[in-house]
Amino acid sequence: MIVAKSFTVRLDDLFASTGEIPDTTIAIDVDPAVTYPDPQSVTLLHIASRHEFDVMTFELFRTEIEDHPGRRAQHVIESFPAVYGDVERALGVVFAKPKRVKCMPPWSRCPRCDEPIWPKAAVNMTATMQAKVLRDRPHPIWCLNCGQRFAYEDDRRIRMQDAVDPEAIAADLARTHTQPSVTVAAS
Numbered sequence: 001m002i003v004a005k006s007f008t009v010r011l012d013d014l015f016a017s018t019g020e021i022p023d024t025t026i027a028i029d030v031d032p033a034v035t036y037p038d039p040q041s042v043t044l045l046h047i048a049s050r051h052e053f054d055v056m057t058f059e060l061f062r063t064e065i066e067d068h069p070g071r072r073a074q075h076v077i078e079s080f081p082a083v084y085g086d087v088e089r090a091l092g093v094v095f096a097k098p099k100r101v102k103c104m105p106p107w108s109r110c111p112r113c114d115e116p117i118w119p120k121a122a123v124n125m126t127a128t129m130q131a132k133v134l135r136d137r138p139h140p141i142w143c144l145n146c147g148q149r150f151a152y153e154d155d156r157r158i159r160m161q162d163a164v165d166p167e168a169i170a171a172d173l174a175r176t177h178t179q180p181s182v183t184v185a186a187s
């Protein structure tokens with residue numbers, strides 16, 4: 001899966017005079033099922049996307065991130081002090097422990113960047129379908145926008161900041177809203 005971010009890049013006189021607009025998007029290929037090093041790379045990208053780059057530093061940064069995806073986070077952080085600031089603090093963000101999500105599935109949002117974490121399709125499903133999908137496939141395990149890892153009780157239950165049980169609520173909704181259809185076989 002590709003995660004792409006566009007960056008703010010300050011053009012220097014050379015670029016400004018040629019009228020050339022450089023491509024300011026950085027894209028990396030990630031595996032949403034692994035907990036290292038892909039979420040950490042996405043966090044590095046997310047932090048950097050809030051920084052305004054000059055052209056030369058941006059190209060160095062792009063090479064670092066796109067061409068050396070497995071490189072240790074500490075190396076990247078130390079190579080770009082203007083982007084990441086204090087090394088210990090940046091490492092603390094990159095390796096933050098899994099956190100509980102906001103709101104119950106499928107409306108859950110990332111506790112760090114507030115992005116919705118379930119696909120739009122899940123939001124439009126019926127309550128019973130949602131319960132089934134989230135029970136059978138409780139991923140994602142980390143935020144594709146900022147790299148924050150999410151906390152799970154076990155492999156099945158995502159942890160929420162407010163203690164509610166999505167399956168119980170879904171089951172209640174299904175009971176309340178579904179009229180049973182009865183088919184009587186002709187004898």
Ligand SMILES: [Zn+2]
Pocket residue numbers: 110111112113114115143144145146147148
């Ligand atoms: Zn996030």
